[in-house]
Amino acid sequence: MILALLLITLLILASAAVAMVLRNLIHSALLLVLSWCGIAAFYLWAGAEFVAFAQILVYVGAISMVVLFAVLLTRPARDAELSVPAVTVLRVAAGLMAAGMVASILGLAVLTTRFSGAATRAPQLTVKDLGALLAGPHAAALLVTGVILTVALLGAVLIAAPAPAPRPEDHS
Amino acid sequence: MTPLTLCLLLSCGLFSVGLAAALTRGNAILVLLGVELMLNAANLNFIAFWRFSGGPASTGVVFVLFSLAVAAAEAAVGLALVIAVYRHQQSIRLQDAVRLKG
Amino acid sequence: MTPAAVPPDRWLELAPLQLRDWVTGFLPASLQWLATGLITIVAILAVFGLLFAYLTLAERKILGRIQNRPGPNRTGWFGLLQPFADGVKALTKEDVVPRQADPVLHYLAPVVLVALSLLGFAVIPFGRHLVAVELDAAVLYFFAAGAATELAIFMAGWASRNKYALLAAMRALAQLISYELPLLLAFVPVVMLAGTLSTTAIVAAQGGWTLGVLPHWFVLTPWGFAGFVIFMIAALAESNRSPFDLPEAESELIAGHLTEYSGFKYALFFMAEYFGMCALCGMAVTLFLGGWQAPCAALECIPSYAWFGAKLLTLLLGFIWIRATLPRLRMDQLTRLAWKFLVPLALINLGTAAFWSLTAGWTGGLQLVRWAVALALVAGPFVLLGRRLSRGVAPRVYRYASS
Structure with missing residues (x-):
């Protein structure tokens, strides 16, 4: 149970993080699709069957298509690289720092809060x-x-x- | 660590990844995808609390369904805007989109 | 698989389950769930793999007969070994990958496509007790798995690094997305009337006979007939079958997104296409043709999976017949048919189904009124829309051909 959740967590976070770092936009989009599939797996794990399939239908079936079409339609030239131009180091550092701060505050809040009544059986x-x-x-x-x-x-x-x-x- | 804590940490991590992408990447499509990830992180929380709250209320699931529909609408409009911006500026770098009138 | 005993359980009906339980009986109890799952998967793979093999042969034979030629007849008796010869050929052929191609995605595309097209079989009830996974939202699962195959087609087209392959992939995606809508809208009335998304419950809702001969299949109601026709047209387009085989019109578009594929990967794409076709036909049987139900009460002695197989084969042969009969559509005709004809008809069909379910209590003379109104709701929009859309197109004049 916990092991499956850990695996799903790893899949979602790893694919999302790698997707956001890659230079090739198509690879990013496809890895994000993997991440969305992982989220659907999480819903299945939690017992929300309908939401899981709806997630696949909406994200993998529809939104991914719109994203991929948008990537292909916004290339400057046919042979132009799909890679994203580099941004300044300052900007990257500031963004990462902000995200890291948000993550640490949220994580601290989660870890220090005492949640009442953890149900063992799925509703x-x-x-x-x-x-x-x-x-x-x-x-x-x-x-x-x-x-x-x-x-x-x-x-x-x-x-x-x-x-x-x-x-x-x-x-x- | 209870499963609920792990679920919340997962959604927290996903939210931060999305936020980092939205803040650091210059490409409009990637920024939109980062926003989508943040939305997904929120959905994860709804499902996690529904699963572990033990109450009879299923508001969490219903809310996630509506959130999915709105996310689809958001993605469609957002990417249409990206395409429109590209048509004007010949670029989808957000830094290039500085004019209000095309 | 649920061994819940429903009254008419004869020996043949339960034979597959008993065979499975006999095999798993040799294993320790802790491993039995795993063995049961594996045997189910292997059975589905074996049955539909063989069906795929012989479907290709049947298709070539029937197409040959329709076109007044014998078809493959050199390998084995009546060409019965032809599929295996083809398989060996595909396996031993050189697998060419373009130097510019994206190697990972180029490799992943056929694999993902086959895997996703196999997923749909899990929820189709092949017989009274033969369903691999019983899900509460089975129909949604089926169409979610189907929608994900579009991604594999995009991967194939993009990873080839060939502009024709990429253009063809975009064209194929436009077609698949266009026809996904009528496909989904066509089955919604079934869900409305059956009141469930579970395939076993939908089949159970179509059980029973009027006077012992008229089955209560959904296809025998006005809305069900319209839904069935729309579903089958959309299924033809979703599985890239002629007359909607634009994605890989081998005679004019150099096989579309498959341009840069060869050898076994190419064979995998074909396998996925046939699996998808079988799964969609199986879903059509489940949703509209009563699944494994026998057509009349007297014929219930024949096991349910035989009825399912017979209905499935009928639909598949119909696909082959259509392929031999109709010419290929142009891209604009294809999208126009989907958006201007099938989608409005499917939406109106929703209204018809709502009317049908609201008037379920009508009896006697009112029953006749119910049928008349529902038939008018189906036929009226069809005639009006069809006339409007074909204005200025039909009737075609054959200027140079003599009768």
Whole structure:
């Protein structure tokens, strides 16, 4: 149980960290996909089956595709390297320091807090219960999420679509 | 160390990795991916607390589902913006995107 | 696999399970769960590996017959050893990797693709007691595994370092993403009516017969029929089968993202394609054709897995027939069909299914009204949309061909 969690932790953190260091953007994106799969494995480990599969469907199936397409569409030239230009050492040091400070504060908070009532057995939540929850008490949130998704996708298409080329008739 | 502590440390580490990436990398796509990682770290916390709280409430799972949907929307709009910025600036380095009017 | 006893359990029905238990009986109790899992995996691999081998042979034979030629007939009796000859050829061929290629990703792409396309078999109930993993969210699992295969195609196209392979991979991804939508929307009515995401429960919901002869399969309802047709069209496109085989149109697009693959890796891509096709057809059988249920009560004496196999083979042969009949679509026609025709029809079908489930209590004359309204909801949009989209296209005039 703990061993599986340790392995999942290692997978998630290692792939995410390596992905963020690599110069090749495609490799970063693919390693991040591995990290997202690890997160899905964590959800499975915790007993949230539905969320795990939804995570795979959304992140591995959809978001990774959008990311990869974006990487390919934003290359300056066909043969240009995908590598990312170097940033200044100062910036890297400052960023790492800030992240390290956040990590240490969060970690300290986690380690010093006493959590009450650690349940040993996973709570049972069937897909039917989840559906009843989503269609019952959370129906309004579900509808709002649907609206957000629709608006966001329409907005994304509008932003990303190239300006319409002038038609041949418009030459006058 | 209880499993819950380990889960929280994992999400804390993931959050920091995402934060470090968002702060240090100059590439807009990588910054977005760093933000995605931070979102995922938050989701990990929700699931961990749902798993180990022992209560009957399943708000954690429901919240993660909504968070997934919003993350999808965020990624779509964010990457569309990256593509639009690239069209104007011919670069996706965030340092180059300094003009407000293309 | 759950050995929960359902009444009509004959010897043949339980034979696979008993064979498995007999084999695992030789092992110490602590290892039995592992052995059970391994035997399930090996059984799925063996059955579908052989099915893959003979499906390629059947496809070549049937295509040959339809095109008035004999097909492979030199290796063994009626060419029955042809798949093995092909396998040996693929294994012994030189494996060429371009110098510029990304070696790790180039190697990983076919492996990941085959692994992901095999994952789907885990949740398909092949018989009354034959399901490898019983999940509460099995259908979601199946489509999550299917969605992940797109990544492998991208890896294949990008790692080849060939602009044609990359372009073809983008084209293939555009196709897969476009058809994922109707595929997912087509099965949602089934989930609505069955009230579950578990495949075994969906099959159980289609059990029973009216008058002992009319099965309660979802395909025999208006919304189920529409959903089945949309699902099968989308499944054709998802498994890159003709007429949607643009990703690897070998006659004009130099096999698309597979351009830089040779030898066994190329064979692995084909294996993954056939596995994906089998898994999608198996899911279609499960969702719409009643899974392992017999078509009428009198035929229940035939074991359930035989019924599943018969239905699966029917769908696969239908795929081969379609391949021999229809010409390939153009890219714009392909995406137009998905976004302007299949997606709206699938959305309307959701409404039809909702109407069907709300009127479940209607009886007598109202039942006729229910059928009429549902049929109109299915046929009306189909005719209207079809006419609108084919305006200015049909009917085609054959100017140079004489009848």
